[in-house]
Amino acid sequence: MNQLNATSEQWKSLYEAAAAFKQAECWRYATNSHVFGVENPFNKEIGYCCILGNGGEMYGLAVYLGTESLETLLSMLNRTQETDPMFSQHCLMLSFESRTELYPAELKQIKELGLKFRGANAWPTFRLYEPGFVPWPMQNEEEVQFLSLALEQTIEVVEAFKNNLDAIFIREDNVFLTRVSEGDRQNLVWTDQWLKPKILEKATEYQANPIDEIRLAKAKKMLKGFVGIWEVDCFFAYIPIDEGQRPYYPMMGLIVDQESEQILQFGLTEKSGIQGKMAGLFLEIIEKAQVVPKEIWVCREEIYHYLKQILISFEIQVCLKSELAAIEDARVEMMDYLIDRI
Incomplete structure (x- = not known):
């Protein structure tokens, strides 16, 4: 992904997608164990979506980026995670918070876009989680665009499967329901596919700099x-x-x-x-x-x-x-x- 900052229009689209996601109340139907994929049309990486809120504590959507991040998510769900998730998660996350939880830059952006929110669990925050870093407000335009698409496709998946969401649980052959798109960025056509996560590349060998x-x-x-x-x-x-x-x-x-x-x-x-x-x-x-x-x-x-x-x-x-x-x-x-x- 390049490092260009998102435009005001792209941010407006993301806030609109967040509002639609909240209105749909996807957490009423799905738990965080109903994991599915959304393909990023910009780089073809799969983001694995985890809906938050069924437990009534934190509301939002986490999109885990790639196979390695999916393994982190599954280890958390299976309670086999050895590392604190704070230091291992790599995801884009929408969460609805109180005003006091937002950074000044986020409040400034909301004001500049002419948006208004009030109350607890009402203020959208869009954070990038990366291993070793403090969760930080998203800025990258492709991250902003992809999270918008992931929210839209999450609503589509929940709407299509809300009467039988257990149908999208991981199957024995380790495939995930994945929303895949075709067409240009302005005219994407989405379909369902059942795909295995991409095989992780072999980790590079650990090597310190040579000592004199x-x-x-x-x-x-x-x-x-x-x-x-x-x-x-x-x-x-x-x-x-x-x-x-x-x-x-x-x-x-x-x-x-x-x-x-x-x-x-x-x-x-x-x-x-x-x-x-x-x-x-x-x-x-x-x-x-x-x-x-x-x-x-x-x-x-x-x-x-x-x-x-x-x-x-x-x-x-x-x-x-x-x-x-x-x-x-x-x-x-x-x-x-x-x-x-x-």
């Missing part, structure tokens, strides 16, 4: 011996950092001595920099303490890849565990420490 071999050699020369076990992990921190155009959640790297539960090293960085950050933290503590652990324990394979060059150089063993007790205690301690200083 001379630096490694110097650290090895200064070594005084081996110690016990270090637990190593990284995770999103619940502390938004407001830098640049959009606040983000940093990732924290943490290294803890298993026996003493002492925090040996920690650091914060953007998600994109976590590979290099983890390698840097690990080597820094080796240089400072002049010891290396006999083993490290990790609960995710990617941690091994972040540290691979160092681990091979110092002949450190790695154990993959389902949980890390010392890390978990340290995580709580660090979060309390950082939150107290906000």
Whole structure:
């Protein structure tokens, strides 16, 4: 998608689609488990729609973008999600909120468009959710246009199936009811198809930037011996950092001595920099303490890849565990420490 901002006409269309969606009260008929797809005519990606409001708490529509996001949604519905959804969701979301929940820019836009809303669960918000970022008001014109189309097609699906919505539950062959369009953008013709999600491309190999071999050699020369076990992990921190155009959640790297539960090293960085950050933290503590652990324990394979060059150089063993007790205690301690200083 390009990064052009949506026009006033495109925003008007989106607010109109939101109003029609609210008037249709799609949540009266569908639960968040009635998942279906809408093809984006601009890039052919499938957005998987989840109607919110049947439980009477939050009203709106979430459109999960692509297969990976669909898997996140299904894991949440099946209660198998290991990562906090705040850090894993990638979706466009309409929700109806109170006025106090809107950003100043959203209120300004509503005023400029000459729209008026009043009361709780009455103010439309259109947010982009991306892993590692604070949910943020949508701006991109193709996102605005696609959410408009998704709302329109959601109304069509509910109207067509409202007497038997369970017919659109996921079938045993893992296909989803998907609204697919033909024609140009001004004259789209929509039809129903039952489609399997696209196969995810193989994930790129986790790789930190190469570490200077001379630096490694110097650290090895200064070594005084081996110690016990270090637990190593990284995770999103619940502390938004407001830098640049959009606040983000940093990732924290943490290294803890298993026996003493002492925090040996920690650091914060953007998600994109976590590979290099983890390698840097690990080597820094080796240089400072002049010891290396006999083993490290990790609960995710990617941690091994972040540290691979160092681990091979110092002949450190790695154990993959389902949980890390010392890390978990340290995580709580660090979060309390950082939150107290906000």
